[in-house]
Amino acid sequence: MRVSVRMGVGIYIILAVSAFVLALGWKYFALPASSPHLFGIHFYQHVVGDLDGRSCPAYPVCSVYARQAQAAHGWLVGSWLMMDRLIHESDDLQHGTWIVFEGEKRLYDPLSRNDFWLKKE
Amino acid sequence: MKTPLFFAVAMFLVPVIVHASSHGLPQTLLESTPQAMPQSTPQEVYEQAIDMAASGHEKEAIAHLQGAAAVLSVGDIWQERMALAAMFIDMRQHQDFEPKQFDHHSTHARLAGAYLKGSARPEAKNSWLPGVLASIFPGAGHAWQGRWRDAWVAALMVWPMIILTLWAARRRMGPVTLFFAMITAWLWSGSVFSAVSLAERGAFDLYLGWWQGLWQASALPGRPW
Numbered sequence: 166m167r168v169s170v171r172m173g174v175g176i177y178i179i180l181a182v183s184a185f186v187l188a189l190g191w192k193y194f195a196l197p198a199s200s201p202h203l204f205g206i207h208f209y210q211h212v213v214g215d216l217d218g219r220s221c222p223a224y225p226v227c228s229v230y231a232r233q234a235q236a237a238h239g240w241l242v243g244s245w246l247m248m249d250r251l252i253h254e255s256d257d258l259q260h261g262t263w264i265v266f267e268g269e270k271r272l273y274d275p276l277s278r279n280d281f282w283l284k285k286e
Numbered sequence: 287m288k289t290p291l292f293f294a295v296a297m298f299l300v301p302v303i304v305h306a307s308s309h310g311l312p313q314t315l316l317e318s319t320p321q322a323m324p325q326s327t328p329q330e331v332y333e334q335a336i337d338m339a340a341s342g343h344e345k346e347a348i349a350h351l352q353g354a355a356a357v358l359s360v361g362d363i364w365q366e367r368m369a370l371a372a373m374f375i376d377m378r379q380h381q382d383f384e385p386k387q388f389d390h391h392s393t394h395a396r397l398a399g400a401y402l403k404g405s406a407r408p409e410a411k412n413s414w415l416p417g418v419l420a421s422i423f424p425g426a427g428h429a430w431q432g433r434w435r436d437a438w439v440a441a442l443m444v445w446p447m448i449i450l451t452l453w454a455a456r457r458r459m460g461p462v463t464l465f466f467a468m469i470t471a472w473l474w475s476g477s478v479f480s481a482v483s484l485a486e487r488g489a490f491d492l493y494l495g496w497w498q499g500l501w502q503a504s505a506l507p508g509r510p511w
Contacts, residue, residue, distance in 0.1 A: 248476035249483050252428070252443070255435035277342050282413075282486035285380075 339510035427481025
């Protein structure tokens with residue numbers, strides 16, 4: 166009984182300290198959970214991307230493009246731009262603009278090429 | 287209590303003030319101050335602005351060119367080039383075919399005028415039709431633009447979800463149906479967006495070809511693309 170009470174107090178103190186630290190410095194933590202709409206991209210970049218071994222043929226790669234789109238246009242339009250990239254890549258690969266990046270031939274498809282019309286005055 | 291605080295602040299501020307008065311502004315401030323125009327030649331200013339426009343900073347390039355053109359005297363060749371380049375970059379920004387306040391007096395402007403009269407302008411296609419087609423039948427908007435591979439991808443993205451939603455609705459699965467319906471709406475709207483975006487991009491590519499011809503015909507130096 167005494168051990169469990171001590172353990173309970175210990176857990177309580179740990180939780181209190183971590184809550185205090187998080188509350189003080191929340192904006193300094195770049196945790197994926199702090200931006201839920203970026204969690205999927207973050208998960209892909211750091212977990213799935215390392216495992217699946219495939220590489221995106223475009224420059225910038227799709228996950229970076231998706232992050233840029235989300236940052237520039239929010240989650241809804243950003244996700245549409247991300248879908249648009251996945252859709253139009255198949256035809257662009259047949260006759261796209263090619264560049265050589267780090268020794269690899271890549272399809273040049275920056276965000277500005279696809280979102281310029283959203284900014285049109 | 288207040289006296290030590292005053293001395294502490296004074297001990298920090300005095301060396302800063304003395305340093306600033308003897309050495310001028312701190313380096314960080316100097317770095318952020320824009321370079322004075324007279325230090326650069328008109329050609330350098332022009333080239334900087336063209337580089338800006340090439341990297342997508344069109345508004346800044348226009349401001350740069352217009353500001354420099356206003357400083358230079360009328361009749362100066364670089365003043366004419368800057369004014370014309372600013373006008374053309376503004377045209378590209380708005381996808382215009384007619385320049386504003388076009389002055390035919392300079393050589394560059396006369397050359398551009400000949401191109402404007404003689405060149406065939408690309409037909410501006412509306413982007414709403416692919417959008418409507420994609421809204422009616424997922425994949426149709428891309429197929430209409432001749433992008434058959436994209437059409438397949440768009441169709442494969444949306445149709446299975448439509449079928450899944452209808453299946454769930456038929457089996458009266460309630461919240462599951464709602465969830466599938468929301469995913470379908472998201473994917474379907476994304477495919478409509480993609481069809482419109484590609485139509486806009488195609489129209490801009492056509493315009494850009496015409497506009498690059500205008501720039502080259504006017505014999506303006508540099509390539510802002």
